[in-house]
Amino acid sequence: MARDEALSRKRIVEAAIVLLDDEGEDGLTFRALAKRLATGAGAIYWHIANKTELLVAASDVIVQRTLGEVRPHAKPHEAIRKIAAGVFEAVDAHPWVGAQLSRTPWHTATLQIFERIGQQLQALGARRGFTSATTLVSYIVGVSVQNAAQGRDALSDRAGFLATEAARWKQLDAAAYPFTRSVATQLRRHDDRAEFLAGIDLILAGVTA
Amino acid sequence: MARDEALSRKRIVEAAIVLLDDEGEDGLTFRALAKRLATGAGAIYWHIANKTELLVAASDVIVQRTLGEVRPHAKPHEAIRKIAAGVFEAVDAHPWVGAQLSRTPWHTATLQIFERIGQQLQALGARRGFTSATTLVSYIVGVSVQNAAQGRDALSDRAGFLATEAARWKQLDAAAYPFTRSVATQLRRHDDRAEFLAGIDLILAGVTA
DNA sequence: ACCTGAACACCGTTCAAGT
DNA sequence: ACCTGAACACCGTTCAAGT
Numbered sequence: 001m002a003r004d005e006a007l008s009r010k011r012i013v014e015a016a017i018v019l020l021d022d023e024g025e026d027g028l029t030f031r032a033l034a035k036r037l038a039t040g041a042g043a044i045y046w047h048i049a050n051k052t053e054l055l056v057a058a059s060d061v062i063v064q065r066t067l068g069e070v071r072p073h074a075k076p077h078e079a080i081r082k083i084a085a086g087v088f089e090a091v092d093a094h095p096w097v098g099a100q101l102s103r104t105p106w107h108t109a110t111l112q113i114f115e116r117i118g119q120q121l122q123a124l125g126a127r128r129g130f131t132s133a134t135t136l137v138s139y140i141v142g143v144s145v146q147n148a149a150q151g152r153d154a155l156s157d158r159a160g161f162l163a164t165e166a167a168r169w170k171q172l173d174a175a176a177y178p179f180t181r182s183v184a185t186q187l188r189r190h191d192d193r194a195e196f197l198a199g200i201d202l203i204l205a206g207v208t209a
Numbered sequence: 210m211a212r213d214e215a216l217s218r219k220r221i222v223e224a225a226i227v228l229l230d231d232e233g234e235d236g237l238t239f240r241a242l243a244k245r246l247a248t249g250a251g252a253i254y255w256h257i258a259n260k261t262e263l264l265v266a267a268s269d270v271i272v273q274r275t276l277g278e279v280r281p282h283a284k285p286h287e288a289i290r291k292i293a294a295g296v297f298e299a300v301d302a303h304p305w306v307g308a309q310l311s312r313t314p315w316h317t318a319t320l321q322i323f324e325r326i327g328q329q330l331q332a333l334g335a336r337r338g339f340t341s342a343t344t345l346v347s348y349i350v351g352v353s354v355q356n357a358a359q360g361r362d363a364l365s366d367r368a369g370f371l372a373t374e375a376a377r378w379k380q381l382d383a384a385a386y387p388f389t390r391s392v393a394t395q396l397r398r399h400d401d402r403a404e405f406l407a408g409i410d411l412i413l414a415g416v417t418a
Numbered sequence: 419a420c421c422t423g424a425a426c427a428c429c430g431t432t433c434a435a436g437t
Numbered sequence: 438a439c440c441t442g443a444a445c446a447c448c449g450t451t452c453a454a455g456t
Contacts, residue, residue: 007421030449040422042451047420051449102311105355106374111389118388128407130395133388135408139344142351146314165315179327179338180320186339198337199344206415216440239430249441251432256439260430422455429448436441 007039009047013057017094020058025096028055056107059100063109066090067116076124077204083116084140084200088193091144098148101141113137124208132207139203143196162188216248218256222266226303229267234305237264265316268309272318275299276325285333286413292325293349293409297402300353307357310350322346333417341416348412352405371397 005011015036020028030041030051037044048054070086073079091098101109117140118133126132169177169184214220224245229237239250239260246253257263279295282288300307310319326349327342335341378386378393 029447031447034423040424041449042423043421045450099311102308102351102354103358105359111386115386115389118392122388122391129388130392130399131404131407132411133392134404135348135411138352138355138408139348141355142311143347145311145354146347146350149312150314177320177324179331179342180324182331183327183339183342190339195340195343198340199347202341202344202415203412204415205418206411206413209414209418238428240428243442249443250430251442252440254431420456422453424452424454426451427449430446432445433443434441435443437439 007037007043007047009057012037012044012047013054013061016054016058017061020096021094025099028096055096055100056104059094059097060107060109062090062094062097063087063101063112067112070116076120079120079123080117080136080204081197081200083113083120084136085193085197087113087140088144088147088196091148095148098145102145105141110137110141113140121207124204126207128207132203136200136203139199143199147192147196162190216246216252216256218266221246221253221256222263222270225263225267226270229305230303234308237305264305264309265313268303268306269316269318271299271303271306272296272310272321276321279325285329288329288332289326289345289413290406290409292322292329293345294402294406296322296349297353297356297405300357304357307354311354314350319346319350322349330416333413335416337416341412345409345412348408352408356401356405371399 012033016028016033019033019036023032028051030044034041034044044054048057066086066089067083070082073082091101104110106114114133114137117136118129121129121132121136166184166188169180169187172181174181221242225237225242228242228245232241237260239253243250243253253263257266275295275298276292279291282291300310313319315323323342323346326345327338330338330341330345375393375397378389378396381390383390
């Protein structure tokens with residue numbers, strides 16, 4: 001639709017998002033994007049400086065949209081969990097956003113997450129707001145990115161993947177990997193999203209300790 | 210030196226590390242690597258399947274070396290700080306390792322960090338060892354990656370960079386960014402490594418709460 | 419002002435041909 | 438068994454030429 005509209009930065013970024021979601025990060029090429037926009041590859045450069053800027057703009061759109069959809073919550077602790085879960089799910093749904101967030105930290109997208117978290121920490125009466133917010137944002141972005149990066153192997157058969165991994169952990173050298181072996185069973189039955197939120201609770205326990 | 214030795218997986222990986230450190234991640238090409246090894250690009254493929262495998266092998270070497278250099282410490286809390294600081298500094302010195310760690314989580318390198326942290330958590334008597342270890346490792350890897358990613362802008366003139374950033378934060382819209390504005394001063398005087406370790410302490414406070 | 423598309427300077431990877 | 442290097446199928450980006 002709207003294939004005959006004039007080219008614009010907005011249309012280009014939106015087409016890039018669709019392409020990234022459809023084909024993955026490798027699928028975004030100027031040639032493929034130009035084809036979808038029914039134009040030449042060079043035309044895009046009139047509106048966007050380069051591929052980096054395009055990726056930044058695309059992931060900013062996703063993060064902004066995501067945070068806009070996170071409803072406020074009266075309890076700060078619960079509000080922080082909702083923001084965290086929102087980012088986690090957004091990066092899970094758009095794995096290419098994860099790579100982008102870790103590549104350009106403290107730009108618009110991360111700063112918006114930082115602000116939202118910080119406001120809730122203030123409401124919580126946290127003493128060391130800066131350190132607490134930094135820790136939480138780093139954790140949220142870090143886990144989301146790592147989750148998205150491994151998602152591909154595991155997506156189709158998550159239970160099977162975890163079972164195989166757990167079996168591998170159990171066969172590790174007993175002298176070198178005692179801890180990993182001892183928690184292999186927990187790996188098999190764990191849920192990434194729940195584990196991520198448990199980490200949020202852990203950090204918040206430290207913040208309010 | 211040793212330029213006339215036979216090609217081997219080990220020599221290739223070591224040359225790749227030097228090249229990555231010298232020229233950055235973009236500097237690692239099979240052509241450049243072949244030139245340094247005084248051979249043809251195709252020769253490398255006899256020993257290494259592809260570029261991904263080469264990057265994984267190279268970052269495994271760095272992480273293994275790093276963890277080997279972290280001296281044990283009688284106090285678990287202090288030991289965890291030392292492991293964390295070791296990874297942080299290694300990724301800071303070899304930024305390309307960061308990208309690799311977040312790209313392939315739970316492979317050899319990350320698993321070794323997980324094991325080392327987990328052992329200390331057991332020594333600490335932490336109840337929920339799996340969740341605690343997962344949270345700490347995610348945080349350590351996440352922050353290290355994000356720190357390495359932004360390092361380039363900031364490396365030459367760290368104080369100036371932070372001052373500029375802090376000034377930018379203070380000029381943000383007051384209604385939309387109240388928290389960020391309120392901590393701008395702390396950004397200017399903060400130290401990345403100290404802040405990172407403060408986050409470790411925060412999480413450990415939650416673990417033992 | 420904006421678009422086109424060929425051209426440039428690269429990549430990772432393959433593979434026939436050598437030793 | 439191992440190495441060579443040209444060739445293939447791509448990239449991001451530029452730019453003269455068009456409208």
